[in-house]
Amino acid sequence: MLVMDEEFVDLRRPRKKTGVTNLHHYKVNCFYTVMDLQLQELNDRFTEVNTDLFICMASLSPANSFREFDKSKLLRLVKFYPDDFSFGECLSMEHQLGIYIDNIRNDEQFKNLKNLGDLSRLMVETKKHLVHPLVYRLLKLVLTLLVATASVERCFSAMKLVKTTTRNRIGDEFLSDCLVCYIEKELFESVTNETVVNRFQSMRELRIHL
Template sequence: MFAVTRVVLHGIIEDLSHTTYSQCGDADEAYDHLQSFEFVFILHLMKEVLGRTKTLSQALHKKPQNILNAIELVASTKVSLNDYKNNGWDSLLAEVTYFCHRHLIETPNMSAPYTSPRYRPHKKDIHVTFEHYYRVDLFTCTLDKQLHELNSRFNEHAMELLALSSSLVSKEINVDKICLLVEKYYPEDFTEQEMIHLRYQLGIFSVEKTKNTKLSGASTISELCKSLVETQKRETYYLVDRVVWLILTLPVSIATTERGLSAMKIFKNHLRNKVADEYLTNSLVIHIENEIAEKFDSESIID
């Protein structure tokens, strides 16, 4: 892909009969960047980072989630990125250097003072070598940001919440973990008497789960919720059902909300000079009211 892209750009630069001077200038600038050591270094670094996070990203985008597997995958991804940060510099530099030699791209002297090929050199540049720039400012900084992103999105509280939740779909239900989950994260959704009764209800439910194939076959929280409805056990184990529904709101309250806010941010950035906040708020309220009205109309038709 790299060689083909380089040939295409070179063809645009040389073929003045079918291109404008502006297009030739853009192609020439892109060709210079493509032929730089910094571009090749960032390209290989992106490949390594995306390769180590691709499995996690694909797993988290799946609708049916195995919480315990997701937790283990997040932890494994963190370990992989941290290990590459501590031990991957030499292999990355060797790979980039070999690639540059093969494509006749000039490689800098890593012990020489760093000077940017795109900007005028500053006085502080003489105190920074090329190795420091590429290793610290690019390599280490990029991996630190990736680890920080994972740690912020999957902090200790979120990981503990997911770990406690996974006990409901494990082979043997850990009653203490579920009760701790309710006491710690959902104290306002259960009265003191309901918390006491929940422990006994979980004990009976764990016994029946081992004997009921539909209940024991549930590998995710959503499947457990469906099996409670299909087996008509939802009313019997109403406290367990409530815990399941509270856990199911996690993806809605986290992922869906973030996607909605991101979409709104894009919309406002694109039309920020034409659309005011008040208009956006009113439009959003009207849209929600219309959605609710359509839902009730459809339900009335079905009835």
């Protein structure tokens, strides 16, 4: 068991004094280095716009009695959807957000919610989606975004596996068909060979039956 206040000993040069403690070595040289690598990976994967979008989305979280609620961030989130909110709706959103959060926090039914899906479901059950239509529309867009982002990532990952170097001349239509078969594997597992054969047989008359 290392004593963190003692001087760090470099096993490659055990006789040379390092001048730093074990705590400093493992905190700066190890922990901070790993954190920098992870942050770099996140920065490469998500652009500044995407990061800002996810931060704004977190303000809708119902966890801990809507502790992350931030009106300014949600108003910034609305600006990401100019085709879904008119200029007048953007102006009235600030007022509706204030009424929404006061109404939701004072309702005992919304106390123990954990995620956006539960929030959306309960708003429909309690008819609050009719009372706060703009907020509910924003909530639906956020829920759709999560699914769409995951689906796009899944498609790009599948494309790397389907379109290999030996298939670099594959056409767009054939590539699309292959991706559908690969991505929807669970669905295609329920399709029998007989169904596929009958489908091809009925497309046009063949000299022999498959």
